Structures are given as C-alpha cells and as structure tokens.
C-alpha cells in the first residue's frame with residue numbers, strides 16, 4: 236500500500252468489533268478513529284480501541300517462532316517450527332490417541348472465525364477436546380435462556396423505555412455499549428436500573444441502583460416476580476398461549492417467603508425499592524434486561540438466568556421493540572461439524588453433559604484435573620491460542636501444575652504471554668490490523684456481517700491466526716480440509732452460503748445487513764425449545780437427572796456466618812484499559828491502572844485498621860495474595876473486589892475448582908468467602 240489511504244476495519248482490542256478507520260501512509264498506519272458508518276459504535280471508541288496502534292507498534296510483539304531448547308525458548312524459522320509441531324502432534328496421537336490433545340482458544344482470538352478453524356483442526360486430528368473461554372464467559376447465560384425459550388436475547392436499548400443492567404458494566408466491559416447511546420436512552424426519558432454489588436461506572440449513572448449482596452440474584456428475581464404476580468401485572472395473553480407451566484410457577488412464587496419483605500435480609504435491597512422496580516418494569520411499554528458475567532460467575536448462574544428469562548417472558552417483553560430480542564444468525568458455511576468422527580467423549584462431558592452438547596466442545600475447566608489425574612483418560616498435549624488459563628481459570632495453582640505436566644504445549648499469541656513459561660513452542664500471531672476476518676454482530680442485535688480488513692499488505696511480525704492453522708494443517712497432511720491459501724479465500728468459503736462474497740462485503744464498506752429486523756418471530760414458528768413454548772421446567776434437565784425447577788430451596792438459607800472467612804470476595808470486574816490479561820505492556824493503557832488493588836468499603840477497612848494504599852493479604856481457603864487497598868464506597872461493606880489479570884497479584888490464586896454450576900460447569904468467581912490480613 237503506497238501513498239495515503241484510509242482503511243475501514245474492525246477493532247479487536249476486545250471481541251466486540253467496533254468500526255475503525257485507519258489512516259495509512261506509505262504502508263504504515265499513522266492514526267485511527269472510530270468509523271461513523273459502523274452500525275454499532277458509529278464513531279465511538281473506548282480507550283483500548285484508541286490505543287490499537289500502540290499494540291501494532293509494540294516492542295513486546297513476538298517476531299519469530301520460538302522452540303524450547305533446555306530452559307530457553309530459542310528463535311526459529313517458521314518451517315522448522317511447523318515441522319517440529321507436526322512431529323510432536325503425530326507422536327502424541329500415536330502414543331496416547333488423538334483425544335490426548337486439548338485445543339483451547341481465549342478471547343484473544345475471539346468467538347468467531349478463528350475459533351471455527353481451530354475446531355475444524357481438532358475434528359480432523361480427531362480430538363473431541365476443542366474448548367475455549369466459553370467455559371467461563373457468556374455460555375451460562377446462553378444456556379439459561381436457551382433452556383427457557385430456545386435462544387439468547389439482547390435488549391433493544393435504542394427503543395426501550397426501561398432498562399435493567401444486571402451484573403454487567405457496559406461502560407467499561409468487554410461487552411461494551413457506546414456511552415452516548417445510554418445517554419440518549421436517558422435523555423428521551425428512559426429509566427435505568429442497575430443491579431450490582433459494586434457501584435460501577437454504569438451503576439453511577441442509574442436512576443435506581445440496587446446494591447445487591449453478592450450471590451443473591453436468584454432471590455431478587457423471585458422477589459420482583461412475586462410483586463408482579465401479586466399485583467396482577469404479568470402478560471396474561473402471552474402466558475396463556477406460550478407458558479404451559481405458568482400456574483405451577485405462579486403458585487410457588489406468590490408464597491410469602493418470596494416476598495420482597497422476606498427477601499430484603501438476603502438481598503440487602505429494601506422491599507420498597509424492589510416493589511418500585513418490579514412495578515415500573517412490568518408497567519413499562521417496553522423494557523429490556525442487559526446481563527453480564529456478574530450473573531453467571533456463581534454456583535448457580537444458569538438458574539439465575541433462567542429466572543430472568545422467565546421474567547422477560549411473563550412480563551411480555553420478549554422479542555418486542557424495546558424489549559429483549561432474538562437476532563437470527565446468517566447462513567454461513569458450517570466448517571466446525573465433525574469431519575472424521577471424534578475419537579472419544581470430550582473431557583467434562585460426564586459431569587457437564589448439557590454444556591458439552593450445547594457448545595459441541597469440551598469443558599475447559601475440567602482439564603486441569605483430567606491432566607493431573609489422567610482421568611477419564613490422559614491429556615498430554617495442549618494448544619493455547621490467545622488465552623491465559625494460568626491467570627483466567629479458577630485455582631491457578633492447579634492450572635499451573637497441569638500445564639507443567641503436559642508433554643507438549645504450543646502457545647499462539649502476539650506477545651510473550653504468561654503461558655509461554657510452560658510452552659515447548661510459541662508461534663507469533665500478527666495483530667488484528669494485519670489480517671482479514673469476517674464478524675457477525677448478533678450479540679449487538681444487528682443482523683450484519685462485518686469485515687475486519689488488514690491495513691498493511693503483509694504482517695510486520697507473525698502470521699494471521701487463520702494462516703497459522705492452514706499451514707499447520709498442511710504440514711500435517713490435512714490439506715484437503717484446509718485448502719485455503721489466504722484469509723480471503725477462507726472468508727469466501729465461509730460466506731458461500733450467505734448470498735454474498737468477500738468482494739461484495741468490501742464493496743459495501745465492510746458492512747452487510749443480511750436480514751431485516753423483525754419482532755415476535757415466535758408467532759410464526761414457536762420458540763426454539765423441544766415443546767415450541769416457554770419451558771419453565773425443562774424436560775432436558777429432568778432427563779439428565781438435574782434439578783429442573785428454577786426455584787431452589789437452598790437460596791433461602793442465610794450464608795453469612797463464616798468465622799474464618801467473614802468477607803465476600805468478588806473477582807474480575809473489568810478495568811477499562813485491559814481485556815483480561817492483555818495490554819498491561821502498552822504504557823498508555825498501563826498508566827490508567829498501574830497497580831493491582833483491592834476495593835474495600837471504609838467501614839470494613841476500619842474494622843481491619845487498614846488505611847488507603849496499604850499492602851494487605853487477601854486470603855481464602857484456596858490461597859493468598861498481597862496487594863494494595865483502595866478504600867472506596869463503590870463497594871458495599873462486608874465485600875471486597877479484586878480485578879483479574881495481574882500476574883503479580885493473581886486473583887485466581889483465591890478461587891477454587893469446587894462448587895461449579897451443575898448445568899454449565901461455570902466457576903464461582905463472584906461470591907467467594909475470604910478474609911484479609913493487615914501486614
């Protein structure tokens with residue numbers, strides 16, 4: 236690319252693909268801004284997006300493959316690296332069987348195109364152990380809604396009059412929402428309610444803020460439903476036609492024990508406020524509920540999302556303008572279906588069958604135990620692309636032990652990630668500014684296929700992830716399944732059933748709307764559940780021997796008398812400048828949050844005689860870390876918050892591999908008993 240030009244592409248500093256315009260001079264990107272033509276961000280970019288060129292020019296980028304020789308990772312050529320990896324993968328296959336290889340993708344590669352090629356590679360290799368960050372992000376919400384009404388919804392915020400944001404912080408999170416859109420929502424009279432144990436950036440903008448006690452979400456949803464039922468405010472026409480078990484559920488919820496007055500002691504929310512929110516929500520013409528990871532990182536996150544799904548349905552807000560809507564996916568070529576049959580059952584499928592069936596993948600968080608105990612069979616090799624299990628997965632000591640026991644580990648990343656410590660080979664991926672890739676925007680309620688376009692002719696360092704998988708497959712003799720010579724060829728193949736080509740997409744400025752937005756789609760085909768209706772008591776759960784009632788008796792028990800661990804630990808709230816572990820090496824972003832801290836309320840700090848900015852130890856039954864205190868009223872008394880992604884104060888030293896959600900296998904990261912110790 237000579238001279239000056241502007242390339243329209245998509246940001247990938249997180250996985251949400253905001254439109255970007257990159258100004259390039261003589262083949263060098265010089266500046267960027269948000270694309271005003273992109274239907275989601277319309278010109279807005281967050282701090283990470285604005286720092287994308289700092290990633291491109293980062294001196295931390297890997298410039299060549301690395302192969303372990305003794306204690307050192309030594310630079311090598313690509314040919315040598317691919318040959319070495321292919322030999323190792325065949326050796327593993329011969330010695331232990333193909334199921335011995337686990338292939339994990341993190342958010343670094345995203346949830347779409349690259350992940351599809353990785354799963355295809357796993358299928359051709361014949362391992363069932365493809366898995367990813369879906370084992371601890373978003374999938375529990377998807378499962379809860381899919382069990383109830385067959386698919387995932389997202390709120391139609393531009394048309395809502397009432398919005399509840401529950402356990403999410405879209406002002407700074409990796410499921411972002413342009414702040415100007417939320418400002419517009421409020422300007423036209425929309426009411427914003429935020430439910431969160433922390434007064435986050437989003438909560439501080441709320442009309443009504445509900446500082447719920449960590450892990451009490453099921454009780455609060457039931458209290459809201461109790462009010463709606465007792466006041467007769469549910470949508471009777473909808474429930475009569477679409478909710479066969481409504482009467483049974485209704486009778487259970489109107490019991491006095493689910494009243495907001497009874498619930499207040501558990502949730503920490505006064506009954507008046509719960510009544511006010513329930514009535515406002517039910518009486519709004521259109522109301523949406525935006526949910527975040529805060530809901531699913533508990534022992535029973537799927538159940539919470541089932542209850543919220545029921546609330547969305549019985550209030551008549553499902554798939555209406557301004558409500559919670561379904562956005563259909565485009566017709567793309569499915570390259571992830573088994574080609575040869577997988578050789579064994581995926582790891583974790585005995586315990587989390589529904590997760591593995593629904594996702595068609597292994598349960599990643601079951602891998603450490605499987606690697607260490609060699610049960611149900613040995614896992615001896617692993618490929619980690621764009622992910623950081625040693626920091627992201629609960630109980631890091633176990634993950635580290637597992638990674639150390641592997642006989643072969645390949646890491647694919649842009650920079651030397653913490654996982655490289657355990658790697659036998661490291662392959663450098665290029666940045667998103669150096670590769671082409673399609674992206675579908677259903678999570679943003681947009682029936683659009685968009686295009687990430689490379690802004691330079693050739694990667695400065697590394698290869699596009701897609702090309703790494705194509706070349707590795709070709710080195711292994713799998714070329715017939717990976718015939719593509721470029722990312723463009725791959726995209727054209729993926730688009731071949733969509734009615735457009737890559738050239739059409741380029742001609743459309745990288746944005747193609749594949750469907751009109753429609754509402755109440757269930758009136759034509761019913762819901763995508765086995766019964767075609769809303770399933771409050773899903774037969775699918777019953778068949779698997781799981782508790783199928785969304786009302787769990789245990790939720791009514793108080794849980795706050797623990798002598799050794801009197802505080803509640805919330806982990807992993809997002810910091811605007813980072814995506815999980817990523818970007819701490821970019822000075823501009825690191826400056827925004829330079830140190831690991833824990834948030835503690837002034838009342839709690841006083842009890843422990845702790846001052847601001849003082850190093851203290853946070854401990855749980857799993858481990859202990861040291862970090863600085865930040866005394867703030869953002870957090871409620873009795874709870875503390877530790878962000879994730881810090882190598883020097885890794886919060887997952889404090890979380891455990893026990894008590895996973897029985898349906899999704901999600902870990903409890905947000906209601907962990909803990910204590911602190913002044914040093």
Ligand code: SF4
Pocket residue numbers: 246247248249250251252253276279280281282283284285411
């Ligand atoms: S939210 Fe920020 S990091 Fe994520 S895609 Fe948009 S601009 Fe990039």
